Amino acid sequence: MMDQEVLSVFAKRLFDGEQWLTNQQVIWKGQMIESVKSAAMPLNGEMEIFDVLAPGFIDVHVNGGGGALFNHTPTIETLARMVAVHAQFGTVAMMPTLISDDYEIMSQAHHAVCQALEQTMAGILGMHYEGPYLNPIRKGVHNESKLRKPTEGKLATLLEVSRSGKLMVTLAPEQVPEGFIEWLVSQGVIVCIGHSAASYDQARRAVESGARGFTHLFNAMTPLVSREPGVVGAALQTDKPTWCGLIADGHHVHPASMRVAVAAKGCEHMLLVTDAIQSVGSEAKEMPFLGKKVLRSEGKVTTEDGTLAGSDLDMATAVRNTINLIGRTSTEALQMASLRPAEFLGIDQEFGRIKAGYRASIVALNTDFFVTATWIDGQKVWG
Missing domain, CATH: 2.30.40.10 (Urease, subunit C, domain 1)
Structure with a gap:
């Protein structure tokens, strides 16, 4: 050797x-x-x-880059493209994310990630299924025809990623049967709450069942209001170790809301994520996206009706925005992009620090x- x-x-x-x-x-x-x-x-x-x-940045929610969307081409070549593109913006490790789709696409994505893990492809930590067990009321840009409840026996075969890498599943707790979250956790899955119309109590029960993440805080979830704290209220609780993904692009969440959330939760349980689609690292102004056309303008990507379709954000910009828009220190911003995601994924003995x-x-x-x-x-x- x-x-x-x-x-x-x-x-x-x-x-x-x-x-x-x-x-x-x-x-x-x-x-x-x-x-x-x-x-x-x-x-x-x-x-x-x-x-x-x-320390290099870790993105636990990234859908594509450089003109490639994981849903459109769920291949190992797409994964390599995503890693190469996002490395320009400081990302050293990622959880490629598959938006709600048919079982066939989920299976292809699963195979690609397992292949990448088997080859120890640098930069790929595992994968993130964002759906399909989501609530149509809070579907966002997800295709409602792809949303469903976990009744199919095929699901277990899609969890093999957790044997050799990290596996996240974003779901709406009110859409899954009792005991389902506990079962996923027992299979090594990191369960996140998102695209959910759950009440505060339902979200809290999900946390008590083992859920420990909240996908793109504030977006596609029940808000915090006076008499019903909703999913947002559950996310901002600090009595149990949970983490919130934050899309700090200034479009998904108002800077004032981000400041309030970080003050309530603490930087140590906030993760900067991109939710990036294929626009990052591409010059295209229009692009296909899950059967729709997406328009890119002024730092955001939307469908023709104005619905946000993921983001045009990269991790380095998220760090700068955390400093300039939210008013956090460079220490806090860099930790939210590296050490905190590493702690959330349980890989902080390898990533998140520059030490021997x-x-x-x-x-x-x-x-x-x-x-x-x-x-x-x-x-x-x-x-």
Whole structure:
């Protein structure tokens, strides 16, 4: 076996996942970081020098990129395309997301992800089924004809991803039978509540049954109002460890609502997600989307009737928006993009920090938090 190459880079400022350090040299061998240490500014040509290094971003909700939508072409080639495109924006690991679809498409997507995991494709952690067990009342852009209740015996075969990777399922708790959430959790599934018309009590029971995520907080769920806290009210509770996905694009959620939610829940249980479709990394202004036409304009993507159809957001922009729109610190924003998703997925012993023994999955940024380079498992894939 060939010796693995030892690589090193220098950061004027380094965020290690917990604290900021200055003038740091990061050394890795193969996929893993060997050391992080203080060092003098290197001479020109000795090693690459970056303004900022931070743990690479983890996106648990991403539907496509670079002109490819996972639902349209649920193949390993699409997964590779998504990883390559989103690496430009600092994403080092993702949960490719399949929007509610027919069993045949779900099966093809499942096969593609299992194939990627078997090949240990860098950047693919598992998959996220967003549906089809959703409430038509809160369907959003999902095709109502694809929504259904979990009565089919075929479901178990789609859960094999959880044997070798991470598996998320977004569902409406009021649409599934009693005991279903507990069963999914027993199969290694991370259950998230979304596209739901559940009451506060129904959502709380789902959490007590093992659900621990809320998909795109505020969107496609019952709101928090005076006498019925709804799904949003359940999401913002802090007595049980749950996490909320936040699409910080300024279109899905008003900045004031985001500020209130983060203040209530705490940054440590907020995840920045993109919900990106194929527009990210593409120049197209119009594109097909699940049998409809989607229009891209001013940072958002909508159907012709104005319904939001996923997003045109990338993770680096989400980080900048968290700082500039929500008023959180760079520490909090970077953690919401890396360490918090890693904790949510249970992979924070590998991802979310730049420390010895962690994966060399790192993003380099300029002082305005635009991406200048990305490494996934020690390999430079952008910049």
